[in-house]
Structure formats: structure tokens, C-alpha cells
Amino acid sequence: MGERGRGGCCPPMDLMRSEPMQLVQLILPVESAHLAVSYLGDLGLIQIKDLNAEKSPFQRTYAIQIKRCGEMSRKLRFFRDQMSKAGLAPTTRSLPQDVLNLDDLEVKLGDLDAELVEINANGEKLQRSYNELMEYKLVLQKAGEFFNSALSSAEARQREYASHQSGEESLETPLLSELETANDLSKHVKLGFIAGLVTREKSMAFERILFRATRGNVFLKQAVVDEPVIDPVSGEKVEKNVFVVFFSGERAKNKILKICEAFGANRYSFSEDVSKKTQMITEVSGRLSELKSTIDAGAVHRGNLLQTIGEQFEQWNLLVRKEKAIYHTLNMLSIDVTKKCLVAEGWSPVFATKQIQEALHRATHDSKSQVDAIFQVLYTREMPPTYFRTNKFNSAFQEIVDAYGVAKYQEANPGVFTIVTFPFLFAVMFGDWGHGICLLLATLYFIVREKKLSSQKLGDIMEMTFGGRYVIMLMAIFSIYTGFIYNEFFSVPFELFASSAYACRDPSCRDSTTVGLIKVRDTYPFGVDPAWHGTRSELPFLNSLKMKMSILLGVAQMNLGIIMSFFNALFFKNSLNVWFQFIPQIIFLNSLFGYLSVLIIIKWCTGSQADLYHVMIYMFLSPTDELGENQLFPGQKTAQLVLLLLALVSVPWMLLPKPFLLKLQHSRQQGDSYAPLPDAEESLRSAANHDSHSHEEFEFSEVFVHQLIHTIEFVLGAVSNTASYLRLWALSLAHSELSVVFYEKVLLLAWGYNNVVILIVGIIVFICATVGVLLVMETLSAFLHALRLHWVEFQNKFYEGDGYKFYPFSLALLDHEEE
Amino acid sequence: MGFLVTTLIFLVVGIIASLCTRICCNRGPSANLLHLTLIITATVCCWMMWAIVYLSQMKPLIVPILNESE
Numbered sequence: 082m083g084e085r086g087r088g089g090c091c092p093p094m095d096l097m098r099s100e101p102m103q104l105v106q107l108i109l110p111v112e113s114a115h116l117a118v119s120y121l122g123d124l125g126l127i128q129i130k131d132l133n134a135e136k137s138p139f140q141r142t143y144a145i146q147i148k149r150c151g152e153m154s155r156k157l158r159f160f161r162d163q164m165s166k167a168g169l170a171p172t173t174r175s176l177p178q179d180v181l182n183l184d185d186l187e188v189k190l191g192d193l194d195a196e197l198v199e200i201n202a203n204g205e206k207l208q209r210s211y212n213e214l215m216e217y218k219l220v221l222q223k224a225g226e227f228f229n230s231a232l233s234s235a236e237a238r239q240r241e242y243a244s245h246q247s248g249e250e251s252l253e254t255p256l257l258s259e260l261e262t263a264n265d266l267s268k269h270v271k272l273g274f275i276a277g278l279v280t281r282e283k284s285m286a287f288e289r290i291l292f293r294a295t296r297g298n299v300f301l302k303q304a305v306v307d308e309p310v311i312d313p314v315s316g317e318k319v320e321k322n323v324f325v326v327f328f329s330g331e332r333a334k335n336k337i338l339k340i341c342e343a344f345g346a347n348r349y350s351f352s353e354d355v356s357k358k359t360q361m362i363t364e365v366s367g368r369l370s371e372l373k374s375t376i377d378a379g380a381v382h383r384g385n386l387l388q389t390i391g392e393q394f395e396q397w398n399l400l401v402r403k404e405k406a407i408y409h410t411l412n413m414l415s416i417d418v419t420k421k422c423l424v425a426e427g428w429s430p431v432f433a434t435k436q437i438q439e440a441l442h443r444a445t446h447d448s449k450s451q452v453d454a455i456f457q458v459l460y461t462r463e464m465p466p467t468y469f470r471t472n473k474f475n476s477a478f479q480e481i482v483d484a485y486g487v488a489k490y491q492e493a494n495p496g497v498f499t500i501v502t503f504p505f506l507f508a509v510m511f512g513d514w515g516h517g518i519c520l521l522l523a524t525l526y527f528i529v530r531e532k533k534l535s536s537q538k539l540g541d542i543m544e545m546t547f548g549g550r551y552v553i554m555l556m557a558i559f560s561i562y563t564g565f566i567y568n569e570f571f572s573v574p575f576e577l578f579a580s581s582a583y584a585c586r587d588p589s590c591r592d593s594t595t596v597g598l599i600k601v602r603d604t605y606p607f608g609v610d611p612a613w614h615g616t617r618s619e620l621p622f623l624n625s626l627k628m629k630m631s632i633l634l635g636v637a638q639m640n641l642g643i644i645m646s647f648f649n650a651l652f653f654k655n656s657l658n659v660w661f662q663f664i665p666q667i668i669f670l671n672s673l674f675g676y677l678s679v680l681i682i683i684k685w686c687t688g689s690q691a692d693l694y695h696v697m698i699y700m701f702l703s704p705t706d707e708l709g710e711n712q713l714f715p716g717q718k719t720a721q722l723v724l725l726l727l728a729l730v731s732v733p734w735m736l737l738p739k740p741f742l743l744k745l746q747h748s749r750q751q752g753d754s755y756a757p758l759p760d761a762e763e764s765l766r767s768a769a770n771h772d773s774h775s776h777e778e779f780e781f782s783e784v785f786v787h788q789l790i791h792t793i794e795f796v797l798g799a800v801s802n803t804a805s806y807l808r809l810w811a812l813s814l815a816h817s818e819l820s821v822v823f824y825e826k827v828l829l830l831a832w833g834y835n836n837v838v839i840l841i842v843g844i845i846v847f848i849c850a851t852v853g854v855l856l857v858m859e860t861l862s863a864f865l866h867a868l869r870l871h872w873v874e875f876q877n878k879f880y881e882g883d884g885y886k887f888y889p890f891s892l893a894l895l896d897h898e899e900e
Numbered sequence: 901m902g903f904l905v906t907t908l909i910f911l912v913v914g915i916i917a918s919l920c921t922r923i924c925c926n927r928g929p930s931a932n933l934l935h936l937t938l939i940i941t942a943t944v945c946c947w948m949m950w951a952i953v954y955l956s957q958m959k960p961l962i963v964p965i966l967n968e969s970e
Contacts, residue, residue, distance in 0.1 A: 095934040097934070597965035600963065605957060617967055622960075625956075626953065633952055
């Protein structure tokens, strides 16, 4: 709990300031520690500090359990891989089975793992032998054809030579004798052969290398296999050729064997005998069919196993993740020397005290421990984490604020006003009730199907849109409102509330295009008069209106920001900030830009023709001059002089007194002889990272420079921030102009042709352009600029945003987390 | 209808909206204060926007000048 006083100035408001937090210490007996942490995790309201930060992961108490959990999640991942390979998906949210013990689950997972691995290995072996047999069969078939054809042609030639053998004494004689000897097969030169399969891509290279290595003394015959064959080694289908290599001699054989190995060509033994060949073929076919049935049976068994795993997979996965989280948390507790109890320290909201105590009590009871857990609150000067209790509606707005910076502990939360002003400023830039209705319909779809969509897994962009559905809904509702005010329905105005205030000067309407209409009735009661649309003076009028509106809205929001800083100062009982920061800031901003806003309103109310630029600029340049026709109210000159003086005085008022007074305060503090001794436990813990401002050192120069920077930032920022609000005008102009262009140049143009086809094409183009440019791009653009206006112009008046978020240990969050 | 009358209408609508929220979602004083703040902010924003547009049209310095084609 911080030592700062709590403000009693205003009644408490939800979401305005973060929940009061306290540092608690829990002393848990070892036997109930696991259960206690589990129940605290279910509660999700305590952020446990890591007391063993210096220890490595292996030195911690429960390192072994974490390793076991890691092993189990590895097995579960393996199962998931196998299931996805087999095309099975784990059933989500399966029937609740009995709650399993972690040890039982470990044993079960181990068994299943071993079984699955064994099935996989066997399956692979069988598949491999199947493929080899397939190849062997091919070799038998194709190579058999070689030998058959060779044998038949050899027989034919032998008969031929036999008929010519008588009386040929020519050069062919030596050849004949060679042929005879080759046919005799009783000479010392014996031809051997090797048969096998080689991949088609490598077959050319194979042939070439064989030729070169054996110096052309081999004969290679190849035959193409028509369909791709599954290679037993790699398991993939490749195109192969059957080859038979004839060679003579031992050395040639060795070379050929080595080359076959190098090319990954599988060799199969083969006999020349025709009868043996047919026998082999029938044998191989029989074995192939046997293997096929075995493999199929194995696949069915595997499928069943994976099915049973799939039914319980999610539940096991969740259990393992929960246990891992619990053990990680247990590792953060420091263990007492006697090893009898664990000490936990953490931040928790004050309102959760009862719930935590009750959870601890339940854990003691359930684990049948003799000793109760001890719960005590510690006092510390550390800054606690920031915790806002948000519901599904305002969590999106709080995230928008947190994206810029998490609020410091208990400072005013801009999120409260952001809920309304952010959609409102978006709508000022988006104003068209037709587009607003489209946006509303789109977001209502998300809201109506909220429950279903929140449990599904959506893509990134869909996820963001779904998360911000309430933001977009409010944006759409405000857009419909500002659409009515700007009187734009897909850029078309309507006379919804009364008839237009403008009419021709005379019945013939001669002057309507030169001098224009005149105002004959009361002002159009709600919004911009529909007579303006499409006229030549529409833009000068609307520009003037929207620029002045931007200034007025901007000054209002900035004043709200400064008032928030006042409430902060009241809450933290910082009267220095009230007198020497809040008051001069308000005076400065309002004497310049508040005065400008007043002038705008007076000019509108009186219809004066005064030039406000001139008034403002000459207020600074020559304040004592006569105003002449720029006089908007009597006594304006004196009023301006007074305001100018106030503005000039407020600058040193902001800059100078505060550093000196802080120095005075600090020296008074040092002078106090009684100061509380730091708590013994606290000094041990003072090495913690989140240290508040140290009260020991006070560098005057640092404080003075800080105040100088703050003052300059405010003074210059007053001008630049006010001008920055003109983006409200700019974007609203862009939106309405785009809308007009799409309507007039696409839809009306298509209508003018009186052709159905062109009309349909025109409508389609109009819809695509509206959705793509106006509904998507403009929405994002206006969203971004409204965000910037909040983050910079509104929040830099009061927001510090250097806190850290409260991340409780919650098992429920694991459900939504990805691994 | 006049500036003041419509301003009163906005005020009444705001009061009715805050009463409705108090009746439907009465969840304790701090939550009620938050709802009230939001309703007041929304009413003020909407009223400001309407008032700005209305005031600027009360005594206009320029008038609509039609295009030739119309």
C-alpha cells in the first residue's frame, strides 16, 4: 500500500482510478502448497512475485516436475503431429472424463507413446520390404524379357551360322570360333551380369560412368518402367529404369558394384533359368499380397489408437498445461530452511482479501493438512500494479488507453471519458448517417453472434474487429447522429425536420445564381440546411462552420484534460500542483483560446462581420489599437488587454515558484529528526525493480529543467494542439467530398444513361467504392486520427501513464492462450 | 423551434436517459456515478455539436448561391 494520502474530495467512481492494491505474504505448508496454488490460480486475483529470481531454472525446487511436464507435453505434441498426418482432428470440448492424476497421466502417455512409436516403426519396416519386393518383381519381369529376347535371337543366329558353317574360310573365321566358344560356355572367359533398378534421371550418367570405368568392356541394357515406383529407401515415388549389366572379370564386377552403390541403384539377384524365374515371380507375388494385408491391418490399428487419443487429447493437454503453470508458480515461492513451508509474496486487490483467504482455507481442508496457511498484508513503498475491473464493454476502450501507456497506480483514468469522446470525435470526422447505418449493421452482426464467435479461432484482422465490436457500435451510433447534423445520407441531404430556411428573393429566381437565396424562415432546426448542398457557396460556408467547430470542440476537450489534472492533484493531496500548475494552465489556455471560442460564439450570435484572424493577431501585435469594425462587444479592447496580461503572467507563474517550493519542502523534510526506520524485510526487498521516486536526492537543477520543459511544452502545445484539432474539419471535408464524388459521378452518371446494364454496373461500382474507400479506409483513417487526438492532445494535459499492468496468475487464461 | 427550446429538449432527454440507466442497471453507487458521467458527457457532446451548427446558421453572413445548371 502506498504511503500517499487518499483523496476524499469526490465520491468514488468505477474505472476512474485503479483498484487499491496490497502486497500480501502467504505462508503455505508444503503439503497443501500445490492445491493452494491451484485454487489461487482458479481465482485469478493475485500476481505472485518471483522470489527466486537469482536462481537458474535448474536450481529451483520443482525443476524435476517441470521437466516431467515438459516431457509429457512433448509426447502430446507428437500425438498431435501423428493425428494431423493421419487427417484426424482432436475433438474440442470432449465429454468430461474423470479427473486424472498427473502421475497416472504420465504413465498412460508413456504407454501410448511407446505403442505408437512401435507401430510406426513396424509399419515402416513392412512398407520398406513391400517396396523392395515390388522392385524385385519388376526386375524379374523386365530383365526376364531381355533374356528371353536375347535367347531367342541367339538361337536364331546360331541356326543361321550353323547353316553357313561349312566352308567359310574368310576373315570371319576367327569371329565364328569366338562365337562358338562363347556359346560353349566351357572356356575360361565367363560373362556375369548384374540386374537392378536405377532412377531415370541418373540413368544416362550411370551408363556413361559404367562405360568409362570399365573402358567399354560392359554391355548395359535398360528398359523403362512405365509407372513410378516407390523407392524403398526414400519412400517416395520415382521413375526408374530396369537395367542389366553384363561384364567379365572380377575387377569389373567390383567396379560395377561400387558404381551401383554410388548411384543408389538397388541390385537384385537373378537367375537365368526360365523355370526358376516363373517360380520366383509367383513366390514374390504371393508374398506381396501377404504384406499388403499386414500393412493394411497395421494401419487400421494405428487409426483406432489415434482415434482414442484424439477423444481425450484436449483434456490431457489442458491438464498438463495447468500443472506446468502451477509448478512454475510454485518455483517462484521461496522455500523455508526447514523445508516445511513455502513463502509467497504478491500483489492482490484489497477487495479480494476474503476470497483469497477462503481459497487458502479450502486448500488446507482438501489436502488434510494439519497447519493452516497464513495470510498477512505487508507495508511497502513500492508502486503497486494498476488493475481496472473492466467488463466486455469497456475493456476495449481501456485497451486503447493502455496501448499508449498503462496508468500509474491510482491516477485518473482517461478511459472513462474515452468511452464517449472517442466515438464522438470519430463521428465528427465520419458524419454520414447512411454510412453509419452500414457500420452499425456490420457490427450488430458481430455482437449478436458474440458467444459463438468468441469460442472460435478467427484470423488476425477479424480478431481485432471482433474485440472492438462495442467501440465500433458506439462509433456507428454517433456517426448516425452527426450524419443527421451534417444532413448527409450517402452525401444526399433531406428535409427531415422542417422545410429549408432559404428561398429565392423573388418568384422568378433570377438572382439565385448570382447573389443567391435569402433566409425567409427560421433557422433549420436540426443540422445543416439542405439548401446548401450543391451550391457554389457550400464549401466556404461549411469550411467556416467546421473549422470553428473543431476549435470549439478542441478547446473543450483540452479544458477537460486540465480539469482531470486538477482532480489528480486533489486526490494525491498535491496543493502545489493545484496552485502553481493547474491554475496558470487554465488561465493561459482560456485567456487565449477560450477567448477565441467566446468570440466565435458572439460573432455567430450577433452576425457581425468582424475578422477573427485579425482580432486575434492584432491582440498580440498591437493590443492598444482601436478595433473599429472588428468590435464584437463593448469594452473589447480593455478585455483583450486584461486577458493578454493574464496570459503573460501565467507563464512565469507556471515556471518559477514550483521548483523553489519543492526545494523548500525537501529541506524541511530533511530537517525532520524523526523519520521512520525502513522495515527490516523491506530493506531486504529493496532490490526490487519497481522503486518509487527516491526521496534522498534532490537535484534542484534537474527539477528546474523539468519544470521548464513542462512549461514550454504547455505554452507551445496550446497553439499547436488547438491547431491539431483542425483535423476534425479536414477529415470530415474529405469524407463528404469523396461521398459526393461517388454518388454524383458514379451512380447518377449510370442512371443518366437509361440503360439497365450500365445501371447495374454503376451500382456495383458504387457499392464497391463505398465499401472499400468510405467504409473501410475512411473508418480506419478517422479511427486513427481520433486516437491521436486522444493520446496526444487530450492526455498530455494530465496523464503520466508510467505504471505497470496487473497480470494475475490465472488458470482460466491458459484456456485462451496458444502454446 | 428556437435555441432555448431545443436546448431544454436535450436537457430533458439527458435526464430521462440517466433515469433509465439508473433503473435498468443499478449496480452500486460507484457504477451509477460512472453511468451518469457517461450520459452527461454524451449529452453535452451531442448538444454542443447541435448548438454549434445551429448558431452558425442563425445570422448567416453568406447565403446559398445556386449553380447555373439548377
